[in-house]
Amino acid sequence: MAALRAASSNITRRISGSSIYSKTRPSEARWMSSWWNHVTPAPKDPILGVTEAFLADSSPNKVNVGVGAYRDDNGKPVVLDCVREAEARIAGNLNMEYLPMGGSNHMVEETLKLAYGDSSELIKDKRIAAVQALSGTGACRLFADFQKRYKPESEIYIPIPTWSNHHNIWRDAQVSQKLYHYYHPESRGLDFSGMMNDIKNAPKGSFFLLHACAHNPTGVDPTEEEWKEISQLMKEKGHFPFFDMAYQGFASGDPERDAKAIRIFLQDGHLLGVSQSFAKNMGLYGQRVGCLSVLCENEQEALSVKTRMQQIARPMYSNPPVHGALLVSIILSDPNLKNLWLKEVKVMADRIIGMRTALRENLEKLGSSLSWEHITKQIGMFCYSGMTKDQVHRLTSEFHIYMTDNGRISMAGVTTKNVEYIANAIHEVTKSS
Numbered sequence: 001m002a003a004l005r006a007a008s009s010n011i012t013r014r015i016s017g018s019s020i021y022s023k024t025r026p027s028e029a030r031w032m033s034s035w036w037n038h039v040t041p042a043p044k045d046p047i048l049g050v051t052e053a054f055l056a057d058s059s060p061n062k063v064n065v066g067v068g069a070y071r072d073d074n075g076k077p078v079v080l081d082c083v084r085e086a087e088a089r090i091a092g093n094l095n096m097e098y099l100p101m102g103g104s105n106h107m108v109e110e111t112l113k114l115a116y117g118d119s120s121e122l123i124k125d126k127r128i129a130a131v132q133a134l135s136g137t138g139a140c141r142l143f144a145d146f147q148k149r150y151k152p153e154s155e156i157y158i159p160i161p162t163w164s165n166h167h168n169i170w171r172d173a174q175v176s177q178k179l180y181h182y183y184h185p186e187s188r189g190l191d192f193s194g195m196m197n198d199i200k201n202a203p204k205g206s207f208f209l210l211h212a213c214a215h216n217p218t219g220v221d222p223t224e225e226e227w228k229e230i231s232q233l234m235k236e237k238g239h240f241p242f243f244d245m246a247y248q249g250f251a252s253g254d255p256e257r258d259a260k261a262i263r264i265f266l267q268d269g270h271l272l273g274v275s276q277s278f279a280k281n282m283g284l285y286g287q288r289v290g291c292l293s294v295l296c297e298n299e300q301e302a303l304s305v306k307t308r309m310q311q312i313a314r315p316m317y318s319n320p321p322v323h324g325a326l327l328v329s330i331i332l333s334d335p336n337l338k339n340l341w342l343k344e345v346k347v348m349a350d351r352i353i354g355m356r357t358a359l360r361e362n363l364e365k366l367g368s369s370l371s372w373e374h375i376t377k378q379i380g381m382f383c384y385s386g387m388t389k390d391q392v393h394r395l396t397s398e399f400h401i402y403m404t405d406n407g408r409i410s411m412a413g414v415t416t417k418n419v420e421y422i423a424n425a426i427h428e429v430t431k432s433s
């Protein structure tokens, strides 16, 4: 008992000596008016804050084209038929046991095939260190923490612009960030030469964050030829490509085609990392199911990397959730269900492509003197409209249309019922520019 007390007091001393713990003793705390009066409210998240504002608006005309979440043509969230079927199969047969720290091996194996190819030798050779992650965000964060721990001096090159949370993720992992050119505002397309220059001028062996397809927020992806040049140059420079693939299937309607950039890099012999998410392409947003993988030199290295990734996960969330992982593994391992999934992904992607045409046509019909060609040229879930912050604010205050300040429209929220209303509002706020 005495030994236990001594050990416990040692631990207490060690903890209270550490800088993240308050130095205030409980007896002193009684005299303080509050423990947390130095904490100020956090600024609103630039994307999820839009949904909060949308929900608080009571207008019957309100439209949310903020967050990238798919809606059907009635503006309703969708549960895919393949998911419903998988749920029916597991109903009542599921125990609620913990998954291992690295998640479901079955799910991870099936997920890797989507990124690396169905018959990938790399998977057979066990050269890929992979763990189930808390959707795409969790996969990126786990990688960023891993990068900080095992390449502590490294930085991450991030495209301008990018998904705003990328900056938060690498900031919180304490990896310093460098930016690289990506979007060319004048052409509303890719700044290919700017990007290539930045890749060339980065110190050898730099980490580069790449969007595998359907770049968020711009909807602008390199062509296959451009990806080949990017890959070659990154190889020459010995850079490490990290692909965030949150929208596989949403660019072209075909997950296989959307993995093209990764396949090009694999063919060129890169060692790389991939974040995968089933939020969008399986509609499993709230299930938080995804995968982090890192291609290694050999099986031995992959094993070490995997166990270290698990070690990072353990004190954060211990192990990932089981339900979404089961759905994904059932769907991907049953050829009928997988086919159904592929059809449903295509339906979602096609509806978005249709809405791009409809939005552009409606704006042109209204006699807008501006060019809206980029709406149909861009791909994936988003249209980077080119509207200014003031124009976006007018859309919200006068028309109850909610989107991010950077003028990004989530095309997934546009429907045949609201497209005319949205076009009219966009025309109203842009016609004098």
Ligand code: CBA
Binding pocket: 047, 048, 066, 067, 068, 069, 134, 135, 136, 137, 138, 163, 165, 211, 216, 244, 246, 277, 278, 279, 280, 285, 290
């Ligand atoms: N990477 C990119 C490029 C993304 O756009 C998103 C989602 C994620 C994370 C990763 P999840 O963790 O859900 O798998 O996705 N981005 C958003 O769709 C939204 O879900 C968006 O509206 O930009 C978000 O979290 O901001």
